[in-house]
Amino acid sequence: xxxxxxxxxxxxxxxxxxxxQQLATHLPSVEIxxxxxxxxxxxxxxxxxxxxxxxxxxxxxxLSIEVEDRFNVTLLPCTVPMEN
Numbered sequence: 189x190x191x192x193x194x195x196x197x198x199x200x201x202x203x204x205x206x207x208x209q210q211l212a213t214h215l216p217s218v219e220i221x222x223x224x225x226x227x228x229x230x231x232x233x234x235x236x237x238x239x240x241x242x243x244x245x246x247x248x249x250x251l252s253i254e255v256e257d258r259f260n261v262t263l264l265p266c267t268v269p270m271e272n
Contacts, residue, residue, distance in 0.1 A: 200225050203259045207232060210251040215244060221268055229262045236270050 196204065204223045211218045217237040224231055238248045252263045
């Protein structure tokens with residue numbers, strides 16, 4: 189789990205961990221790089237493997253919705269492009 193996130197509450201940390209576990213199970217190439225909360229929205233930065241094709245993007249979104257529904261929170265996954 190990401191240790192650098194100090195602004196996440198215990199619930200938000202649990203949400204990010206649940207999302208990480210879902211991604212690891214279904215999309216092992218997609219990793220959470222960072223997560224932080226702003227105005228009650230948990231923003232999760234993913235590596236660019238999450239954008240490799242439509243199927244992967246769709247699964248990333250589906251998994252985030254499942255976690256949102258489970259914890260009754262708003263989760264916003266976004267991609268961070270790799271620098272060459």
